[in-house]
Amino acid sequence: MITFRSASTRAVNAGRAIAECVEAALGAPPAPCDVLVVHAGMGHDFAALSAAAQALLPGARIFVGSCAGVVGRERVSETLQDVAVMAITGADELATAHVTGVTGETAEARCRDLAQALVDQQPALSQIFLMAPGIDIAADRCVAGIEAVVGPEVTIFGATTGDNMRGNRCRQAIDGTVHETAAFAVGFADPTLRAATTATHGFAPAGPPMTITRAAANAILELDGAPAWEHYTQRLALPPSATCADTLPLGALAVVPPRGAGPAADDGLLLRTVTQRGPGGGMRATAALPPGTVLQLTRRDEDQIFAAVDHHIRALQAEIGDGEVVAVFHADCAARGRSLFHRVLKDELMARLQHPLSTAGRVPPWLGTYGFGEFIPVGGRNAFQNYTTALAALVRAV
Numbered sequence: 358m359i360t361f362r363s364a365s366t367r368a369v370n371a372g373r374a375i376a377e378c379v380e381a382a383l384g385a386p387p388a389p390c391d392v393l394v395v396h397a398g399m400g401h402d403f404a405a406l407s408a409a410a411q412a413l414l415p416g417a418r419i420f421v422g423s424c425a426g427v428v429g430r431e432r433v434s435e436t437l438q439d440v441a442v443m444a445i446t447g448a449d450e451l452a453t454a455h456v457t458g459v460t461g462e463t464a465e466a467r468c469r470d471l472a473q474a475l476v477d478q479q480p481a482l483s484q485i486f487l488m489a490p491g492i493d494i495a496a497d498r499c500v501a502g503i504e505a506v507v508g509p510e511v512t513i514f515g516a517t518t519g520d521n522m523r524g525n526r527c528r529q530a531i532d533g534t535v536h537e538t539a540a541f542a543v544g545f546a547d548p549t550l551r552a553a554t555t556a557t558h559g560f561a562p563a564g565p566p567m568t569i570t571r572a573a574a575n576a577i578l579e580l581d582g583a584p585a586w587e588h589y590t591q592r593l594a595l596p597p598s599a600t601c602a603d604t605l606p607l608g609a610l611a612v613v614p615p616r617g618a619g620p621a622a623d624d625g626l627l628l629r630t631v632t633q634r635g636p637g638g639g640m641r642a643t644a645a646l647p648p649g650t651v652l653q654l655t656r657r658d659e660d661q662i663f664a665a666v667d668h669h670i671r672a673l674q675a676e677i678g679d680g681e682v683v684a685v686f687h688a689d690c691a692a693r694g695r696s697l698f699h700r701v702l703k704d705e706l707m708a709r710l711q712h713p714l715s716t717a718g719r720v721p722p723w724l725g726t727y728g729f730g731e732f733i734p735v736g737g738r739n740a741f742q743n744y745t746t747a748l749a750a751l752v753r754a755v
Contacts, residue, residue, distance in 0.1 A: 358447060358450070358547060358549060359445060359446065359447035359450050359451065359545060359547040359550065360445070360446045360447060360683070361443060361444070361445055361446075361683055361684035361722040361751070362382035362383055362388075362390075362443070362444040362446075362722055363382055363429060363430055363441070363442060363443045363444070363684070363722035363723050363724050364377070364378040364379075364380075364381035364382040364429065364430075364431070364441070364442055365378065365427055365428075365429025365430070365431050365432060365434070365439070365440065365441035365442070366378055366381075366439075366440050366441075367432075367434055367436055367438050367439055367440075368438060368440065369400070369438050371401050371402050371405035371406045371409055372405065372409040374397075374401070374406070374409075374438070374440040375395075375406055375409035375410050375413065375440070375442075376409065376413065378395075378440055378441070378442040379393075379410070379413050379414065379442070379444070382442060382443075382444045383414075383444050387413055387414060388446070389416075389446055390414050390416075390417045390444045390445070390446055391416070391417055391418070391445060391446050391447065391448045391451055392417060392418050392420070392444075392445040392451060392453055392543055393410050393414055393417050393418070393419050393420070393442055393443070393444050393445075394420050394422075394442065394443045394445070394486070394488075394543065394724060395407075395410065395419070395420065395421040395422070395440065395441070395442050395530075396421075396422055396423075396424045396427050396439075396440070396441045396442075396724065396725075396726040397421055397422070397423060397424065397427075397439065397440045397441075398423070398424065398425070398426065398427070398435075398436055398437045398438055398439040398440070398521070399423055399424075399425075399437055399520050399521045399528075400436070400437025400438045401437075401438065401440065403421055403423065403528045403530040403535045404530060404533065404534075404535050406421050406440070406530060407419050407421055407530040407531075407532070407533045407534075407535075408533060411532070411533060414444075417444075418453045418532060419530070419531070419532055419533070420453075420455070420488065420529075420530075420531055420541045420543070421528075421529065421530035421531075422488045422516070422518040422527075422528075422529055422541075422726065422728070423518045423519060423520055423527050423528040423529070424439075424516075424518065424519045424520075424726040424727050424728050425519045425520065425521050425522050425691045425727040425728070426439055426691060426703075426726075426727040427439040427440065427441035427725060427726060427727070428441070428687050428689065428703075428707055428723065428724075428725025428726070428727075429441045429723055429724070429725065430711070430720035430721070430722065430723040433703045433704060433707040433725070435691065435703070435727060437521060441724055441725065441726070442724070443684065443686070443722060443724035445543065447547065450479070450545065450546045450547040451479070451543065451544065451545065451546070452474075452475040452476075452478035452479040452482065452543070452544035452546065453475075453478075453541070453542070453543055453544070454471050454474035454475050454478075454541070454542055454544075455471070455529075455531045455539055455540065455541035455542070456468070456470050456471045456474075456539065456540055457536055457538060457539045458538055458539075459489055459490055459494065459499070459538050459539065459540045460490075460493045460494065460538055461493050461494060461495040461574040461575030461576065461641060461645070462495075462574045464489070464494060464495045464496065464498040464499045464502065465495070465498035465499070465501050465502040465505075466502060467502070467540065468487075468489075468498070468499040468500075468501075468502030468503050468540060469502035469503070469505050469506055470502075471487075471502070471503065471540055471542055472485070472502065472503040472505070472506035472507050472542075473506050475507075475542060475544040476506055476507060476544075478544070479544055479546040480546075481546045481548075482507055482511050482544045482545065482546050483511060483512065483545060483546060483547070483548070483550065483551070483552075484511065484512045484513075484514070484544070484545040484550065484552050484749075484751070485503065485507070485511055485512070485513050485514075485515075485542050485543070485544050485545070486514060486515045486542060486543045486544075486545075486686055486749075487499065487503070487513055487514070487515035487516075487540065487541075487542045487732050488515050488516060488517070488518060488529065488540065488541050488542070489515075489516075489517045489518070489540040489732075490517060490518055490527050490529065490536075490537065490538050490539065490540065491517035491518045491519050491520075491527040491632065491643075491728055491729030491730060492524065492525075492526065492527055492537075492632050492633050492641070492729070493538070493575070493632070493633060493641055494517055494575065494632075494643055494730075495574055495575040495643075495644055495645040496517055496643050496644055496730050496732070496741040497644040497645060497740075497741045498644075498645055499540065499732075499741070500513060500732065500739050500740065500741055503542075503739075504739060509738060509739060511739075512552040512554065512734055512739070512749070513732050513734070513739040514552065514554060514686055514688070514732055514733050514734070514747070514749035515542075515686065515688060515731075515732045516688035516726050516728035516729075516730060516731055516732065516747075517643065517728050517729045517730040517731075517732075518728055518729065519691070519726070519727060519728035519729040522602060522605055522606075522691055523600075523601070523602045524600070524601030524602055524605060524632050524633060524729075527729070529541060545751070549753050549754065550683070550751050550752065550753055551680070551751075551752050551753075552749050552750070552751055552752070553673055553676040553677045553680075553749075553750045553752050554673075554676075554733055554734050554747070554748065554749045554750070555669040555670070555672060555673040555676075555733075555747070555748050556669070556731065556733040556734075556735050556740075556742060556745045556746065556747040556748075557662075557665040557666055557668075557669040557745060557746055558626070558628050558662075558665070558742070558744050558745045558746075559657070559658055559659075559661040559662030559663075559664070559665045559666070560609050560611070560626070560628060560655035560656065560657055560658060560661075560744055561655055561656055561658045561661060562611060562626070562653050562654075562655055563653075563654050563655055563656040564592065564653070564654050565653075566651045566652060566653045567580045567581050567588065567589075567592070567651070567652045567653070567654075568580070568581055568649065568650070568651050568652070569585075569646055569647070569648050569649065569650045569651075569652065570582050570648055571648060572646055572647055572648050572650075574645055575641055575642050575643065575644060575645050575646070576635055576639050576640070576641050576642075577631075577639060577640050577641070577642055577646060578635075578637070578638075578639040579639075580652070584637070584638025584639070585638060585639050585640050586634055586635070586638050586639065586640045587638055589604070589608065589631065589640060590604065592654055593607060593608055593654070600634070601631060601632060601633060601634060604631055605630065605631075605692065606657075606692050607656075607657070608630065608631055608654070609628050609629075609630060609654070609655045609656075609657070609692070609743065609744045610628070610629045610630065610631070610642070610652045610653070610654065610655070611626040611627065611628055611629075611652065611653045611654075611655045612626070612627040612628075612629055612644075612646065612650060612651070612652060613626060613627075613651060613653065626653075626655065627740075627742060628655065628742050628743045628744040628745065629642050629643055629644055629646070629652075629742075629743050630642065630643055630729065630730070630743040630744065632729055643729065643730045643741070643743055644741060657692060662706070663705075663706065663709070666706060666709050666710065666746060667709060669746075670709065670710060670713050670714075671713075673713075673714075673748065673750065674713055674714075677714075677750060677752050679754075679755060680752035680753060680754055680755060681716075681752065681753050681754075681755045682714050682716075682721045682750045682751070682752055683721065683722070683751050683752070683753050684721060684722045684723075684724075684750075684751045685714060685721055685722070685723045685724070685725075685748060685749070685750050685751075686724055686725075686748075686749045686751075687710070687723060687724065687725030687726070687746075687747070687748055687749075688725070688726055688728060688730075688731035688732070688733065688745075688747045689725060689726070689727050689728075689731070689745075689746050689747070690727065690728075690731070690743060690744045690745060690746070691727040692744055706746075710746070710748065711723065714750060721750075729743070730742065730743045731743070731745050731746075731747035732747070733745070733747035733748075733749065
């Protein structure tokens, strides 16, 4: 039977941060652990984080992903020194794997290899936790690659790695080696576990649509016949010299799928973000968007964000039913929250998520990240979205 323990901290020193989290999650000396998943802010040395974890847990696989902040059972925090961990035990029902060289062009093939490595260890997988790179990525093709091996019945949840909302580089540290284009996954084959999931965004359409007129993989080269970056920034009332960091908070692009084409959260919109300015006036999105795709800018609606969270958490509670929530894997977007005097406050939003899933006031093991995108089933199908709050609650019958 798989067990989960979590902890989070805000410590500047990498060794101290890992030591605090491992002791809080597993005690001192630490209890056995097979996998340690770490989310960490960009202010940390990722090789040092990985080395510190390996020293304390020499038999465990160590996976570290970069982010713009963390959510743990103790706090929500968005500093450069945040660290959160999930310690997972149960080697007989776990599978772990990683691949490198995951880009917009290679995502599907590399994630097919990733899934095959998991299945070779555990043929009867029921859930997969996935972390993929967040800058140059066709994350929808990651889902397609995994499903080509395991089928659509296996629940995929997780995130893409992020940075401090600059869109410069993301990091993944795997067993001590630091990468920028690696993906890692943990597969669960515990027959007593099931996943209850939800995703919500709370963004509303704004302005007339745009059509992709030239594209390649996840690169958008032209919008409405014009160079994509210039057209996009013009629609945002920004100069062409703007950076991705300027566009990320307000440049959410919605894809309205053709009828029957795929899942979408809330009101039928699939949200995408632009993570990189490309050469020749192009830009890179987080999914493969072919020519003819209609995009629409959206605006962040704070009232809708909070109303949608309340609605979706009630639906999640109904799906959980009488089961025990043994772990929550949480992927979120840093552009969500209630603004006050130009500061985004997340505490109220997190309380609305965590309190309903708590038992006797105690939050279950919880690992949350502010990354560049979210893997989560929507409408009963595995999917990838941006600008969402995505929760995967692993539930055991009681």
